Amino acid sequence: MEVHSASWKIEVRAIDAEGDSVGNWFMLGSESMSAATTTPQRLFFQYPVSLGRYKVRATRLDSKDTNSCVGQEVRWGEARGYLAGGVAFPDNVNLVAMRMRATDNLSQRSSRLINYIVTRKLPVWSADSGWSSAVTKRSIAWAYTDILRASYGAKLTDTRIDLAALAQLDQVWTSRGDKFDGVFDQQVTDWEALTRAARCGRAVPFL
Numbered sequence: 001m002e003v004h005s006a007s008w009k010i011e012v013r014a015i016d017a018e019g020d021s022v023g024n025w026f027m028l029g030s031e032s033m034s035a036a037t038t039t040p041q042r043l044f045f046q047y048p049v050s051l052g053r054y055k056v057r058a059t060r061l062d063s064k065d066t067n068s069c070v071g072q073e074v075r076w077g078e079a080r081g082y083l084a085g086g087v088a089f090p091d092n093v094n095l096v097a098m099r100m101r102a103t104d105n106l107s108q109r110s111s112r113l114i115n116y117i118v119t120r121k122l123p124v125w126s127a128d129s130g131w132s133s134a135v136t137k138r139s140i141a142w143a144y145t146d147i148l149r150a151s152y153g154a155k156l157t158d159t160r161i162d163l164a165a166l167a168q169l170d171q172v173w174t175s176r177g178d179k180f181d182g183v184f185d186q187q188v189t190d191w192e193a194l195t196r197a198a199r200c201g202r203a204v205p206f207l
Contacts, residue, residue: 004072007032007061010047012054021055030061038071051084090151122146125163138179140201141170147193154190173201 009030014023028047035041056079065072089095096116100106121134122142137143147153148161173179180200184193194205 003034003036004065004070005032005034005062006072006074008074009059009061010045010056011059012049012056015053015055017053025057042077092150092152125167127164127167138181139170140173140178140180140197141166143180144194144197147190147197153193169201169203
């Protein structure tokens with residue numbers, strides 16, 4: 001099998017927030033490849049640039065062999081950029097990263113059907129020792145206080161919450177086997193979240 005080659009260059013140009021050019025094109029790199037195979041070859045190149053926004057272009061440097069028996073075509077796959085410093089998430093956010101093999105069974109819909117078995121951990125309050133560290137709990141009362149105290153909830157201080165009454169209710173609910181296993185997968189008001197949690201113990205919130 002005859003060996004064929006191709007060469008190209010990668011250039012970038014700085015742009016502003018509106019996408020208008022603010023500088024000249026400059027070259028990031030010049031690449032080439034030689035092979036004797038009918039299997040498509042996928043290549044990846046990484047170039048450092050100064051912090052900013054850019055548009056990118058690739059230009060082939062050699063002439064394509066137009067012979068029908070020669071596979072010498074070069075195609076641009078994609079260009080990726082990375083945010084400097086990454087993205088910071090709050091401590092109460094759990095992140096999961098995964099890779100999926102691109103097979104015939106992987107579709108746009110099935111790639112989003114990811115399910116997890118999760119365990120809720122919440123701090124528990126007592127009159128003797130105050131708040132504990134986060135422990136596994138299905139309690140209505142401490143889910144209720146989490147909604148009241150959390151940064152993603154009502155953000156109330158302990159002085160605004162009747163903790164003694166909730167501790168007493170927790171004993172009643174635990175003895176009856178009442179639990180709160182709810183999931184909030186869309187944004188709701190604090191009052192609606194409190195109402196849903198209290199409903200599991202046949203109760204209602206009040207100011």
